[in-house]
Amino acid sequence: MGMGAAGLKEEVVARLILTNQMNFIYGAGFPFHLKVNASMLSFPKQDYDEGTREALPWTRHNRDFYKEDSFNQRTSSLCRNDVVQGNGFDSWYSPDHQYNSKRDEKGIQNLTNKFIKSIPKYVKIVEVGPRDGLQNEKDIVPTAVKVELIHRLVSSGLSVVEATSFVSPNGFLSWCKGSSGFASASESFSKSNVNCSIEESLARYGAVTRAKELSIPVRGYVSCVVGCPVEGAIPPSKVAYVAKELYEMGCFEISLGDTIGVATPGTVVPMLEAVMAVVPVENLAVHFHDTYGQSLPNILVSLQMGISIVDTSISGLGGCPYAKGASGNVATEDVVYMLDGLGVKTNVDLAKLMKAGDFISKQLGRPSGSKTAIALCRVAADGSKI
Amino acid sequence: MLAAKPLRKFARCSTFLTPLDVPIMSHLEDSLAFADFTSAKTNALNQIGAEDWRSQGRSFSFKSGYNEYAREALLWRRQTRNVSLRDIVKNQAVARFGLNDRALGYARDAGYFSSHHYSSNCKDRGRGKFTNKLLTSIPEFVKIVEVGPRDGLQNEKHIIPTNVKVELIKMLASSGLSVVEATSFVSPKWVPQLADAKDVMEAIRNVEGASFPVLVPNLKGFEAAVAAGAKEVAIFASASESFSKLNINCSISDSLIRYRDVILASNELSIPVRGYISCVVGCPVEGNVPPRQVAYVAKELYEMGCSEISLGDTIGVGTPGSVIPMLEAVSDVVPMNMLAVHFHDTYGQALSNILTSLQIGIGTVDSSVSGLGGCPYAIGATGNVATEDVVYMLNGLGVKTNVDLGKLMLAGDFICNHLGRSNASKSALAIAKTKLRASTTSTTTCTSNSKL
Numbered sequence: 001m002g003m004g005a006a007g008l009k010e011e012v013v014a015r016l017i018l019t020n021q022m023n024f025i026y027g028a029g030f031p032f033h034l035k036v037n038a039s040m041l042s043f044p045k046q047d048y049d050e051g052t053r054e055a056l057p058w059t060r061h062n063r064d065f066y067k068e069d070s071f072n073q074r075t076s077s078l079c080r081n082d083v084v085q086g087n088g089f090d091s092w093y094s095p096d097h098q099y100n101s102k103r104d105e106k107g108i109q110n111l112t113n114k115f116i117k118s119i120p121k122y123v124k125i126v127e128v129g130p131r132d133g134l135q136n137e138k139d140i141v142p143t144a145v146k147v148e149l150i151h152r153l154v155s156s157g158l159s160v161v162e163a164t165s166f167v168s169p170n171g172f173l174s175w176c177k178g179s180s181g182f183a184s185a186s187e188s189f190s191k192s193n194v195n196c197s198i199e200e201s202l203a204r205y206g207a208v209t210r211a212k213e214l215s216i217p218v219r220g221y222v223s224c225v226v227g228c229p230v231e232g233a234i235p236p237s238k239v240a241y242v243a244k245e246l247y248e249m250g251c252f253e254i255s256l257g258d259t260i261g262v263a264t265p266g267t268v269v270p271m272l273e274a275v276m277a278v279v280p281v282e283n284l285a286v287h288f289h290d291t292y293g294q295s296l297p298n299i300l301v302s303l304q305m306g307i308s309i310v311d312t313s314i315s316g317l318g319g320c321p322y323a324k325g326a327s328g329n330v331a332t333e334d335v336v337y338m339l340d341g342l343g344v345k346t347n348v349d350l351a352k353l354m355k356a357g358d359f360i361s362k363q364l365g366r367p368s369g370s371k372t373a374i375a376l377c378r379v380a381a382d383g384s385k386i
Numbered sequence: 387m388l389a390a391k392p393l394r395k396f397a398r399c400s401t402f403l404t405p406l407d408v409p410i411m412s413h414l415e416d417s418l419a420f421a422d423f424t425s426a427k428t429n430a431l432n433q434i435g436a437e438d439w440r441s442q443g444r445s446f447s448f449k450s451g452y453n454e455y456a457r458e459a460l461l462w463r464r465q466t467r468n469v470s471l472r473d474i475v476k477n478q479a480v481a482r483f484g485l486n487d488r489a490l491g492y493a494r495d496a497g498y499f500s501s502h503h504y505s506s507n508c509k510d511r512g513r514g515k516f517t518n519k520l521l522t523s524i525p526e527f528v529k530i531v532e533v534g535p536r537d538g539l540q541n542e543k544h545i546i547p548t549n550v551k552v553e554l555i556k557m558l559a560s561s562g563l564s565v566v567e568a569t570s571f572v573s574p575k576w577v578p579q580l581a582d583a584k585d586v587m588e589a590i591r592n593v594e595g596a597s598f599p600v601l602v603p604n605l606k607g608f609e610a611a612v613a614a615g616a617k618e619v620a621i622f623a624s625a626s627e628s629f630s631k632l633n634i635n636c637s638i639s640d641s642l643i644r645y646r647d648v649i650l651a652s653n654e655l656s657i658p659v660r661g662y663i664s665c666v667v668g669c670p671v672e673g674n675v676p677p678r679q680v681a682y683v684a685k686e687l688y689e690m691g692c693s694e695i696s697l698g699d700t701i702g703v704g705t706p707g708s709v710i711p712m713l714e715a716v717s718d719v720v721p722m723n724m725l726a727v728h729f730h731d732t733y734g735q736a737l738s739n740i741l742t743s744l745q746i747g748i749g750t751v752d753s754s755v756s757g758l759g760g761c762p763y764a765i766g767a768t769g770n771v772a773t774e775d776v777v778y779m780l781n782g783l784g785v786k787t788n789v790d791l792g793k794l795m796l797a798g799d800f801i802c803n804h805l806g807r808s809n810a811s812k813s814a815l816a817i818a819k820t821k822l823r824a825s826t827t828s829t830t831t832c833t834s835n836s837k838l
Contacts, residue, residue: 114519115745116710261816264782265741269518293775293812294782296734297741300706304520320816327812334734341705341735371734371768375702375761 120308122345124160126255126285127153127332129360131162133317136328137364145363152356153314157348158332183220183246185239186228189259220246220254221287225271226263233267236274244278253283255311258298261291261320261328265301272305285309288330290369291320295330296338303344310335315357316369331370333357516784525749527786529565531696531726532558532773534801535586536567536601538758540577541769544805548582552589554801558755559596561793563773567620570601571611587614599660603634605647612655619652620696621645622662623687625680626669629700633664642686649691658694661687662728666697666712667704674708677715685719694724696752699739702732702761702769706742713746726750729771732761736771737779744785751776756798757810772811774798791817 130150134141141149146163153161184190190197224231225239243254256275263271268286275284286302286309288295299310313329320328336348354373361368368374516522535555539546546554551569558566568590574581583600590598599618602608611619623641624630630638645661652659665672666680684695697716699709709727716725727743727750729736740751754770761769777789795814802809809815 115742116706264779265521266516266782266784269516269521273518290812291816292778293737293772294779296738297779300738300741301520305518320819327815331734337733338705338735338738341707343707371731374768375732378761 115304116342118306119303119342119344120306122308123303123339124285124309125158125332125335125339125346125348126309126311127158127161127314128287128311128329129153129162129314129317129332132311133313133315133329136318136320139364141360141363145360149314149356149360149363152352152359156352156356157346158353159347183242184223184228185234185242186224186231188230189224189228217252218250220249220251221257222246222254223257223259225256225275226258226267227260229260236271239271240274240278243275243284247279247283251283253285253309254279255285255287255309257287257311258289258295261289261294263288263298264292264294265297268298268301269305272302272307276305281306282308285311287311289320289328290316290330291327296334299330299335300338303342312336314353314370315361315373317360317364327369329369331357331368331372333368333370333372337372520745521783523747524744524783524785525747527749528744528780529726529750530563530773530776530780530787530789531565531567531750531752532563532755533567533728533752533770534558534755534758534773536570536580537752538754538756538770540570540579541759541761542579542805542807545579546801546804548585548589550801550804551582551586554755554797555586555590555598556593557793557797557800559593561797562787562789563794564596564788566596566598568598568600571607571614571616572601572603573607584610584614587611587616591615599658602648604644605651608648608651612657616657618658618660619648620660620662621648621687621692622664623683624664624669625675625683626665626672628671629665629669632671638683642683642690645687646690653691659692660694660696660726661690661692662696662698663687664698664700666716667699667708668701670701677712680712681715681719684716684725688720688724692724694726694750695720696726696728696750698728698752699730702730702735704729704739705735706738709739709742710746713743713748717746722747723749726752728752730761731757731768731771737775740771740776741779744783755794755811756802756814758801758805768810772798772809772814774811774814778813 130146130153134146150161150163187197220243222239222242224234226234228234239256243256246254254275256271258268272284272286284307286299286307288298288302288311290296302310311329312332312335314332316327316329316331316334318328332348333350333353336346336350336353339346340350350372354370354376357368357370357373358377535551535558539551555566555568569583569586570577570580571583572580580586587598587600597618598616599620600611600614600616602611602619602621608619622634623645624633624638627638630636630641634641636644649659661684663680663683665675667675669675680697684697687695695716697712704712709729713725713727725748727740727748729739729752731737743751752770753773753776755773757768757770757772757775759769773789774791774794777787777791777794780787781791791813795811795817798809798811798814799818809818
């Protein structure tokens, strides 16, 4: 059953995950990846009723909505010169803002920083914990917990939060405004993951073009951008090809995923160089996995290349699907810590973020996958000993 | 004042692998070597591309700009195919026992053999394979100073028997590490874990292939170390006054006076002295530490005669935003080739801090096998950065370290078993899990649900 003219409440932009069993807007039969844009998500619970959802007319969507200005307006920013005091999390253990607040001091003028200058002033964090994170956790989390998590994430300042499915069992979707498609840079991975070749998956995503006609923004994911569990190393040109195809079809943003976490800055740079030659950098995001502990340096070098959108997962939710027991997504808290230290604006309040992480970790009964979260909690607990 | 000039350690990268050993991932850089394809070549390339695709039983469709990618993909496939063939030949015995070649390839490419990833191409390009300015300033060779047996073990709760420590040190030396900090001559009252310093030094007296510096707190400790056979020593000062008082019970200037005596004595015996500076970014008492303070202490140690100065982010709060100004200030007064970085991974920032330091030109990195050694100030939080993770990153950057990641992992597993703790290195964990998967599955199976 197709979605028909599924509609949109003005104040809600929802991006939701649909499973293979669901029928989608264009009847393509493959999973659309939809995300909740948290800046609009203040839904009163009574408006959200899976059973009685009605089709709402699609409204015109402006791509500008996703520009950073809208995020800035909505949330109070933790700008780089601010140091939040008093809650134990942002004490003097918080990242050193020295560099940024003294950026204009003569003593530090001769920064070799070429390594810092090219880093964007604002970075959008796409929080994938409720989707990519929870889907790779063994325990199934009740809906109420997921919703609470999303609320907490939104209130920390995150402007984009990938949510789980809110779709009712009959496959009918409302509040749907955005969607995503994903492709793989590896032929073998494509076959094993979405059960078709790269070419075929791209052909299916011609539906993306139709989405564009309806002003529905679509985010494209490219997996295995550096290494594939079957093929090994992936040539940058292949990644560029897939990214370009998705971009030309109309994806407003393309997230480049190091699915098995094998990348290092030495492989990330050539890959990004190839992709940036064919897709504008402002339309690119990076999605690194921390399976080999390499995600933060990979993110750093991506920022140095001008990337300004980073996918992360609260508390590092989501293990690696291919190396069971190994870690997967990079923890949002660790990334925010680094970005704060670099003086990059994110609009995310680290303390509130940690509370969200603490919440879900307790619910899952597992320790946080974020070293920053663990350290700050320990420091707060042991501070009196010094 | 010495001008800060990043000095590169150039080393000829020699190919120490036969072509048969070249793993699939080593060809990654070859894609960069593909020259620009002018339109004049397009027709010929299209033909090649079409031919190749047809040979695979697939239809070849042109999309705008695809022919360039087809050319690269073709060359890539040819190389990959060749390597796969060699792998198959090489691993016939393994294949007979049920290991699927793909699964083996997965294990290989997932990084187990990452120590060989780029070295086979070093002869051709070395660091020159990277043209991006973000990577070209990284030194060709990085010395890793392994601090696990000292800094690691002194911060672990369990006390390890002498013979286990000695075995660990030997395993680390045989993995290719050229500097392994063996022990400490600080009073056992403060560091009971290393009370057997003398015995450890005696046991490793004849171990070759690496140098084994030891930590000494003062002249008395130095004399004991020398008597035990130490040929290199290390001293430790602090950039933070409060931390100096907290940690070694004296002010910075008093500690420097103490160390002057040690260095004078060591000069007479031609024993090199390494100077550690703690709290180079943040202090658990004072908070942020100004770069000029770090530079002051570094300059003092350098002028006293230290052969190397290791800058330690003791509580792990640093990020590139604070590390860069600190390194700039210090490298203004101490030559870059005498500086080392010692980052703690307490906030997960160590590797990105190390990357930044390498970009600036630092050529020596301290790390601890399996991430031994928690944070003494945030109990339960991590401390030292894991050597395996550092080596994995350096291998990926094409930096020569002379360290065999496989052997290093064995040393890490060994000590973690004895400590009864899990390995804190994500690389080691991932590689181990990947190997396990390769050895237990005959085909690579993936679910049909899309998981990015």
